[in-house]
Amino acid sequence: MFKRFKLGTKFTLILSLVFLGGIIASFVILSQVLEKRAEEEVSARGLVLIEAMNSVRTYTSTQINPLLAADLAVSEEFISQTVPAFSAREVFETLRTNEAYQNYLYKEASLNPTNPRNQANAFETMLVNQFRADPELAQLSGFTTLNDQQVFYNARPLVIGSESCLACHTTPETAPASLISTYGSEGGFGWNLHEIIAAQMIYVPADDVFSSARLSLTLVMIIIVVIFALVVAVTNVLLKRSVVRPVEQMAGLAQRVSADTLAPDAQELAVVERLSYRQDELGHTALVFQKMAKEVYAREQKLKREVQRLNIQIDEQKRSQQVQQITETDYFQDLQKKVKQLRDTQVGEEE
Numbered sequence: 001m002f003k004r005f006k007l008g009t010k011f012t013l014i015l016s017l018v019f020l021g022g023i024i025a026s027f028v029i030l031s032q033v034l035e036k037r038a039e040e041e042v043s044a045r046g047l048v049l050i051e052a053m054n055s056v057r058t059y060t061s062t063q064i065n066p067l068l069a070a071d072l073a074v075s076e077e078f079i080s081q082t083v084p085a086f087s088a089r090e091v092f093e094t095l096r097t098n099e100a101y102q103n104y105l106y107k108e109a110s111l112n113p114t115n116p117r118n119q120a121n122a123f124e125t126m127l128v129n130q131f132r133a134d135p136e137l138a139q140l141s142g143f144t145t146l147n148d149q150q151v152f153y154n155a156r157p158l159v160i161g162s163e164s165c166l167a168c169h170t171t172p173e174t175a176p177a178s179l180i181s182t183y184g185s186e187g188g189f190g191w192n193l194h195e196i197i198a199a200q201m202i203y204v205p206a207d208d209v210f211s212s213a214r215l216s217l218t219l220v221m222i223i224i225v226v227i228f229a230l231v232v233a234v235t236n237v238l239l240k241r242s243v244v245r246p247v248e249q250m251a252g253l254a255q256r257v258s259a260d261t262l263a264p265d266a267q268e269l270a271v272v273e274r275l276s277y278r279q280d281e282l283g284h285t286a287l288v289f290q291k292m293a294k295e296v297y298a299r300e301q302k303l304k305r306e307v308q309r310l311n312i313q314i315d316e317q318k319r320s321q322q323v324q325q326i327t328e329t330d331y332f333q334d335l336q337k338k339v340k341q342l343r344d345t346q347v348g349e350e351e
């Protein structure tokens with residue numbers, strides 16, 4: 001069935017098939033690459049945010065806490081602003097008022113929290129234990145579900161890095177009285193220096209990751225499809241102009257030669273002659289073809305003349321044969337004899 005198609009159609013079909021394969025392959029590869037890229041981008045942004053939160057924590061421990069330590073010791077009410085975890089959370093809530101970050105979530109997920117809202121869920125507990133088992137592990141990231149929503153997470157281990165933390169997190173007895181009256185003596189105690197006690201979590205809705213990947217993918221696919229379509233169209237036009245039409249023109253000349261209707265001023269000959277000026281393979285073919293057509297024409301003309309000459313010769317021969325036949329007949333011989341006799345008698349009479 002493929003054999004029935006014209007050259008142009010064949011090429012278009014083959015190219016389209018190749019391009020279709022190319023487009024599908026690009027789609028599969030690109031969608032994976034772009035998704036990975038989007039993940040990396042979101043992950044990098046999450047890590048920057050965790051770093052920023054750590055800076056806020058350090059700032060609170062080293063600058064705010066010493067300023068308010070004296071007040072905290074005697075205060076009836078606990079001063080939450082002295083707590084690194086509190087300031088980090090507050091700063092992040094402020095950040096969330098920015099539309100670009102409103103769907104982000106920050107949490108210091110702890111196995112034994114001071115504030116119950118920081119209680120690690122099953123998934124976070126698993127991450128904390130993973131960090132505890134491998135102190136070399138600096139971060140974890142991936143997809144999970146949070147409140148029935150698909151999210152991308154970044155996690156970092158949170159370590160008791162300085163002695164100052166222990167003032168509030170060792171035992172309820174050593175902690176400020178106001179802390180106990182506000183938070184109770186249940187959680188957030190018994191921590192040791194350099195112990196991993198929580199995971200800093202950043203959550204981003206997966207839709208944010210995928211939509212950015214989808215946007216890039218759509219854009220790239222549109223560009224690829226447009227380029228492929230252009231290549232097919234241009235190839236088709238070029239093929240028609242530089243191959244299909246010249247071949248048709250040469251076929252036209254061949255048709256004339258075979259039908260013996262070629263004249264030296266035939267239009268087909270002029271067209272192929274123009275074609276023969278081309279430097280490519282078809283130009284050479286046209287040159288050979290045109291020469292051949294001319295030679296065939298010349299030879300045919302010669303042959304015709306020869307046939308004519310032979311015809312004439314045959315005619316002459318026939319005539320002399322006929323004359324001979326006539327002269328050889330008895331009647332003619334007799335007639336000749338009679339003519340001779342007649343001539344002789346006439347000569348005698350004249351004498």
Ligand code: HEC
Nearest residue numbers: 061082083085108110113114115118160164165168188198
């Ligand atoms: C002034 C007392 C105080 C100091 C000092 C302090 N914390 Fe806390 N920490 C608290 C309180 C109170 C909370 C609960 C804050 C809230 O409401 O979320 C808390 C919360 C946390 C949390 C979140 C989990 C939880 O228990 O709710 C972590 C993690 C934490 N602290 C680690 C540290 C580290 C590390 C340091 C030292 C850099 C430190 N804390 C220093 C009082 C303190």
